[in-house]
Amino acid sequence: MAYAVTHIIAGILGAELISKFVIKKEIPFRYYVLSGVAGLLPDIDVLFYPVAKIAGNASFESIHRHYTHNLFIPLIFIIAALIAFRMKKENIGIAALIFALGSFTHLLLDVSLLGEIGPFFPFSEFIMGFNIAAMFDKSIIVLAGLDALLLLGWLYWKERRHV
Numbered sequence: 001m002a003y004a005v006t007h008i009i010a011g012i013l014g015a016e017l018i019s020k021f022v023i024k025k026e027i028p029f030r031y032y033v034l035s036g037v038a039g040l041l042p043d044i045d046v047l048f049y050p051v052a053k054i055a056g057n058a059s060f061e062s063i064h065r066h067y068t069h070n071l072f073i074p075l076i077f078i079i080a081a082l083i084a085f086r087m088k089k090e091n092i093g094i095a096a097l098i099f100a101l102g103s104f105t106h107l108l109l110d111v112s113l114l115g116e117i118g119p120f121f122p123f124s125e126f127i128m129g130f131n132i133a134a135m136f137d138k139s140i141i142v143l144a145g146l147d148a149l150l151l152l153g154w155l156y157w158k159e160r161r162h163v
C-alpha cells in the first residue's frame with residue numbers, strides 16, 4: 001500500500017510520459033488533474049465496502065484490492081485509447097491513456113510496496129506482492145520518502161523541460 005499522494009504523483013508522472021513520448025507536445029493542465037484521479041482509480045473499491053458490509057458479511061480485505069486491482073483495468077483503457085485515436089478523438093484518447101498509465105502505476109506501487117494484488121482477476125485467483133516497504137524497520141519512512149522523491153523528481157522534470 002502506498003499513500004494516496006504517492007498514487008496521485010505517480011499518475012501525474014504518467015501524464016508527463018504520455019505528453020513527452022506519445023503525444024509529443026504539452027498537454028493542458030486539466031489532464032494533470034485527471035492523471036491524479038487516474039492514479040487513485042483502483043482504490044475506488046473502498047467506496048463499495050460499506051455497501052457490501054450492509055448487504056452481507058463482507059470483510060474489508062474481501063473487497064479492497066479484489067475487483068479493481070488487476071491488469072485488465074489498464075488494458076481496457078489502452079483499448080479505449082486506441083479506438084479513440086482511430087476515431088480522431090484525441091482528447092478522449094489522451095484521457096484514456098492517462099487512465100491506463102495511472103491505474104497501471106497504482107498496481108505497480110501496490111504490488112511492490114505493501115500487500116498483494118490479483119493481477120489476472122477474474123480469470124485467476126493468483127495473488128502476488130513484493131512487500132518491499134516491509135523489509136525496512138520503519139516502513140512509514142520509506143513510504144513518505146517515496147512521496148518526496150517522486151514529487152522532487154516531477155518538479156525537476158518540469159524545471160528541465162521549461163528552461
Ligand SMILES: [Zn+2]
Nearest residue numbers: 042043106110
Ligand atoms: Zn490500491
